[in-house]
Amino acid sequence: MSWPSKIGEALLALVVAFGVIAALFYLGSIAPRRLRNRLVGVIFIGPALLFITIGLVIPAVRTFILSFKGADDPSHTWVGWANYSWVIHDPDIHIVLRNTVLWIAIAPLVATGAGLGLAVLIDKMKRESIPKSLIFAPMAVSFVGASIIWGVVYQHDQTGLLTALAHDVGWNNPPFWLLWKPWNNLLLMVILIWIETGFAMVLLSAAIKGIPKDVIEAAELDGASGWQQFTDVTVPMIRPTLVVVLTTIMIATLKLFDIIAATTGGNYNTSVLSFEMYNQTFVIRNYGRGAALAIILFIAVTPVLLYNVRVLRRERTIR
Amino acid sequence: MSTPVAGVAVVPPEERIPVTPKEPRKKLTSRWASLVVVVVTILWTIPTFGLAITSIRPKKDVTNSGWWEFFFHPHLTLNNYHDVIAGTGTSNASIAPYFINSIAITIPATLIPLALGSMAAYALAWVKFRGSTVLFFFIFALQIVPLQLALVPLLQLFSHGVHIGGQSILPLAFTWTTHSGAVTQLHKLTLIPYHGLGGSFYPVWIAHTMFGLPLVIFLLHNFMSQLPGDLIEAAQVDGASQFTIFRKIILPLSTPALASVLIFQFLWVWNDLLVALVFTDGTPDHSPITARLVQLTGSLGSSQELLTAGAFIAIVVPLIVFFSLQRFFVRGLLAGSVKS
Numbered sequence: 001m002s003w004p005s006k007i008g009e010a011l012l013a014l015v016v017a018f019g020v021i022a023a024l025f026y027l028g029s030i031a032p033r034r035l036r037n038r039l040v041g042v043i044f045i046g047p048a049l050l051f052i053t054i055g056l057v058i059p060a061v062r063t064f065i066l067s068f069k070g071a072d073d074p075s076h077t078w079v080g081w082a083n084y085s086w087v088i089h090d091p092d093i094h095i096v097l098r099n100t101v102l103w104i105a106i107a108p109l110v111a112t113g114a115g116l117g118l119a120v121l122i123d124k125m126k127r128e129s130i131p132k133s134l135i136f137a138p139m140a141v142s143f144v145g146a147s148i149i150w151g152v153v154y155q156h157d158q159t160g161l162l163t164a165l166a167h168d169v170g171w172n173n174p175p176f177w178l179l180w181k182p183w184n185n186l187l188l189m190v191i192l193i194w195i196e197t198g199f200a201m202v203l204l205s206a207a208i209k210g211i212p213k214d215v216i217e218a219a220e221l222d223g224a225s226g227w228q229q230f231t232d233v234t235v236p237m238i239r240p241t242l243v244v245v246l247t248t249i250m251i252a253t254l255k256l257f258d259i260i261a262a263t264t265g266g267n268y269n270t271s272v273l274s275f276e277m278y279n280q281t282f283v284i285r286n287y288g289r290g291a292a293l294a295i296i297l298f299i300a301v302t303p304v305l306l307y308n309v310r311v312l313r314r315e316r317t318i319r
Numbered sequence: 320m321s322t323p324v325a326g327v328a329v330v331p332p333e334e335r336i337p338v339t340p341k342e343p344r345k346k347l348t349s350r351w352a353s354l355v356v357v358v359v360t361i362l363w364t365i366p367t368f369g370l371a372i373t374s375i376r377p378k379k380d381v382t383n384s385g386w387w388e389f390f391f392h393p394h395l396t397l398n399n400y401h402d403v404i405a406g407t408g409t410s411n412a413s414i415a416p417y418f419i420n421s422i423a424i425t426i427p428a429t430l431i432p433l434a435l436g437s438m439a440a441y442a443l444a445w446v447k448f449r450g451s452t453v454l455f456f457f458i459f460a461l462q463i464v465p466l467q468l469a470l471v472p473l474l475q476l477f478s479h480g481v482h483i484g485g486q487s488i489l490p491l492a493f494t495w496t497t498h499s500g501a502v503t504q505l506h507k508l509t510l511i512p513y514h515g516l517g518g519s520f521y522p523v524w525i526a527h528t529m530f531g532l533p534l535v536i537f538l539l540h541n542f543m544s545q546l547p548g549d550l551i552e553a554a555q556v557d558g559a560s561q562f563t564i565f566r567k568i569i570l571p572l573s574t575p576a577l578a579s580v581l582i583f584q585f586l587w588v589w590n591d592l593l594v595a596l597v598f599t600d601g602t603p604d605h606s607p608i609t610a611r612l613v614q615l616t617g618s619l620g621s622s623q624e625l626l627t628a629g630a631f632i633a634i635v636v637p638l639i640v641f642f643s644l645q646r647f648f649v650r651g652l653l654a655g656s657v658k659s
Contacts, residue, residue: 001417003416003419004414005649006419006420006423006520007419007422007423007426008423009423009520010422010423010427010520011426012424013427013431013520013524014343014427014430014431017427017430017431017434018434018569021406021434021435021551022436025562025566028560028561028562029560029562029563036560037323040561040562041442041446041448042440043438043562044438044439044441044442044446044561044565045438045439045442045443045446045454047435047438047439048435048436048439049439049454050437050530050531051435051525051528051529051532052458052461052529052533053656054473054476054529055469055473055525055526055528055529055530056461056464056466056468056469056529056530056531056533058470058472059463059468059469059471059472059473059476060464060469062471062472063468063469063471063472066471066472073471073475074475100339111533118356118359121352121353121355121356122352122356123398124352124353125349125352125356126351126353128356130360131356131357131359132358133645134360134363134364135359135360135363135641136645136649137367137638137641137642138367139641140634140637140638140640140641140642141585141590141634141637141638142589142590142591142592142609142633142634142637143589143590143592143613144590144592144609144612144613144630144633145609145630145633145634146628147616148335148370148612148616148627148630149366149367149370149630150366151616151623151626152369152370152373152386152520152623152627153366153369155623157385158384158385159381159384159385159386159623160385161365161366161369161384161385161386162388163426164385165386176329191411192610194363194366194611197363198363199652200651203652203653205650206653240622241442251463254465255465255466255467257467257592257593258592258593258609260559261592261596261613262592262613262616263616265617274465274467275467277467278467278470278596278597279473282596283469287471290471291471292469293544294465294467294470294471297465297467297468298464298465298468301465304371305460305464306464307457308460308463309456309459309460312456312459316452
């Protein structure tokens with residue numbers, strides 16, 4: 001297909017979508033008044049709700065059902081808890097689970113910590129906008145792009161930056177970095193930390209700037225040292241934002257797929273839950289096991305989900 | 320979702336800090352702080368810089384020495400870009416069609432969820448109907464749900480249609496037989512034909528719309544619910560319909576929020592890999608550039624100069640958008656989490 005026809009197709013889809021919306025609006029505005037009040041809700045929220053229901057809600061329920069079925073697509077055999085007991089008993093999946101736990105335990109904490117440190121330091125700087133945007137920029141790059149960027153760093157021969165640095169410190173036979181179990185997991189985490197630190201820094205920096213002036217002045221009058229100000233004033237004052245940043249990066253870490261796909265392909269003991277779900281489903285083609293992994297992934301994000309809903313509810317009742 | 324801003328949470332209001340202080344606080348500038356920040360900034364930029372330099376070095380140089388040697392032996396070439404775009408040299412296929420696919424995927428997959436999401440956000444914020452609070456909480460919760468949970472059933476829907484208990488709903492057809500003498504004839508009446516959506520952009524457009532909506536609705540709702548209620552009530556008193564209010568008041572007032580959500584959704588669609596791998600066919604006809612790059616990491620793993628050139632073409636678009644519209648992007652992030 002030529003490029004004008006592709007772009008044309010995309011524009012056509014847009015025209016159709018906006019045409020449908022315009023038609024709905026027109027129908028709503030010419031409807032008799034009593035009917036109109038009922039129609040308004042349906043017209044405004046119906047299309048989005050339809051997409052969400054068909055695209056997320058129903059498929060989620062179906063995935064739950066699939067997780068109790070066999071490998072084929074579509075499978076007609078019920079296997080009970082077999083897919084889940086495979087997760088519990090298979091040693092390869094144990095490595096996947098171990099890696100997932102390591103990722104969640106390390107990457108969000110390091111990224112948030114580095115972001116916090118940078119936010120505090122940047123607050124003491126004169127011209128902060130340039131370093132801020134440069135550290136934040138990796139966030140605009142795709143995980144795939146970031147993986148290729150770091151692939152250049154992790155090249156195993158003398159052309160790789162990491163290898164060259166290893167030689168400089170007298171480590172003459174460094175391993176093939178991405179094949180180096182289990183440390184390759186850490187090297188992959190560096191890619192995510194590189195991306196998320198800027199995100200943490202920007203949010204935390206905004207929170208730090210929001211700390212009321214008098215609080216800082218009071219601490220200064222009391223003779224608090226820089227470190228004391230940080231631990232006793234800054235951190236407690238921005239705690240809510242810290243929680244948001246940490247949980248947001250945690251969720252992103254749990255859903256992480258691209259970095260693994262673009263670097264090791266899950267080989268050399270580097271697979272994680274969200275990648276393994278794809279691998280089991282679309283590469284090995286065991287739909288039941290893939291579904292079981294998706295359900296476990298969902299269970300893993302549930303605590304954050306419930307916490308967020310609770311916070312939002314508190315906010316709503318106060319408003 | 321694999322976007323870095325996958326799930327944006329909210330800060331409890333009683334713990335919330337105003338983002339912009341009324342009086343700017345006098346800064347305690349420190350040389351040490353500046354020095355550390357500058358060093359970290361350089362460290363953070365080096366990997367991308369290395370990619371850019373690698374992509375403009377001749378193949379011979381790239382295979383023999385690290386990119387930093389470029390500063391001692393500056394041989395500059397644009398051949399790598401020519402090769403990946405034209406599909407010559409070691410790169411046996413051009414990256415150009417994938418780039419076009421990325422554009423063709425991104426335009427509808429960004430604008431359609433934005434349109435539908437702004438409508439839903441408005442209704443949830445300003446149209447009173449039963450269950451609107453529950454619905455809002457439900458949509459809010461969905462933005463965290465990993466899309467892995469939906470992939471397989473959605474793919475089956477796109478390729479095979481809808482079946483409930485062995486009965487096909489989409490395509491919808493009825494069959495019956497008639498007997499005339501010894502001849503039995505089978506008749507088929509197709510009410511709704513359906514041949515699947517494989518081999519087109521539709522699955523990936525629709526999937527991105529479905530998966531993007533919860534976050535779009537949540538962020539826009541945050542903004543729209545804080546618009547002045549008197550304005551909307553006054554318009555209603557004047558007899559304006561909800562449709563007019565939405566088009567003439569809500570949308571213009573929400574421009575900053577729409578801009579930041581537009582950037583979010585654009586970045587997420589352009590940078591996405593998972594949805595692309597599952598809902599496109601992996602061919603130059605429909606796959607985006609991210610999917611192609613992952614293929615190339617396998618086949619061009621040893622041709623770093625081509626891989627880096629391809630990667631640079633892919634990341635330069637979001638970087639331009641990011642640097643030129645950073646203000647909106649940051650504002651959107653803050654609206655979702657810190658809130659003023």
